[in-house]
Amino acid sequence: MHPRAIGLLLEVLEAVGVLSKADAPSEEGEDAYQLTTLSQILLNSEYRELGNQYWRFLPTYLKTGQPFKRMDDLSESEAHYQVQAGMLGWMLMAAAAEAAQRLDIGGSRRGLKILDVGAGSAIWSLSMAQRDADVRVTANDWPAVLDVARQTANSLGVAGQLDVLNGDFHLVDFPAGAFDLVIVANVVHLQTADRNRALFRRLRPAMKAGGEMMVVDALADAGDDRISTALYHLGLSLRTEHGRVYSSRDIREMLGDEFEPPQLIRLKSPPRVGGILLVRAK
DSSP, X not given: OOHHHHHHHHHHHHHTTSEEEOSSOOTTSSOOEEEOXXXXXXXXXXXXXTTHHHHHTHHHHXXXXXXXXXXXSXXXXXXXXXHHHHHHHHHTHHHHHHHHHHTTBTTTBOSOEEEXXXXXXXXXXXHHHHHOTTOEEEEEEOHHXXXXXXXXXXXXXXXXXXXXXXXXXXXXXXXXXXXXXXXXXXOGGGSOHHHHHXXXXXXXXXXXXXXXXXXXXEOTTSOSOHHHHHHHHHHHHHHOSSOOOOOXXXXXXXXXXXXXXXXXXXXXXXXXXXXXXXXXXX
């Protein structure tokens, strides 16, 4: 291998974000490189094909209407989301930071006790913890997925602000009247309308008087990018049996009568198919 030629290639791979320079040089005193977080995720998960396995299945889906995977099936969801949670956390980092800024965490909203339901990487709640050292997060998910939430907390420097609650959010016991803010992020699109109604009814008693709920999801009416929304909905149908993209009006109806009318917050950060419905408990 020619050292100069290799060096030129390494520079290119760094420029396009595949590699980053390591903090310490090599034993020979040369620049050392390491995989970026994105590259590690792509190489060590099903995302290494950039979703091609789903699109290769599209002809079969068009014939049968049956998905390639059933990530909304309880028997499969823990294993699937342990793989996906890290990638989704990376993808949603900018949007989560925007949400924390838009809610003025650490300003008008300080010292919140947050319940993150079906938390995955917990990027939404932990981005709030990063803005306010007095925020306390309880992340709920399957045990294997909560390992990813712990990794996120470590990477953001907020591990001391994280508690975990293992289990299925339709069955686990949430402490009554304990939380200022309940986050339901990227959960609604995985469930039927009836299951969402049941979940919201279960979560209401866990909220403090006047507490808020933040529903974050792809929304059919959240933005002007119809192509991205349509592709998201098709991709969701390829990996779930019951998944669908709901409108903000659909979710308002699911919330029922125990909440004030929601405020719709459109997110400008990528992936630009999502939005927030922020509601206060009556």
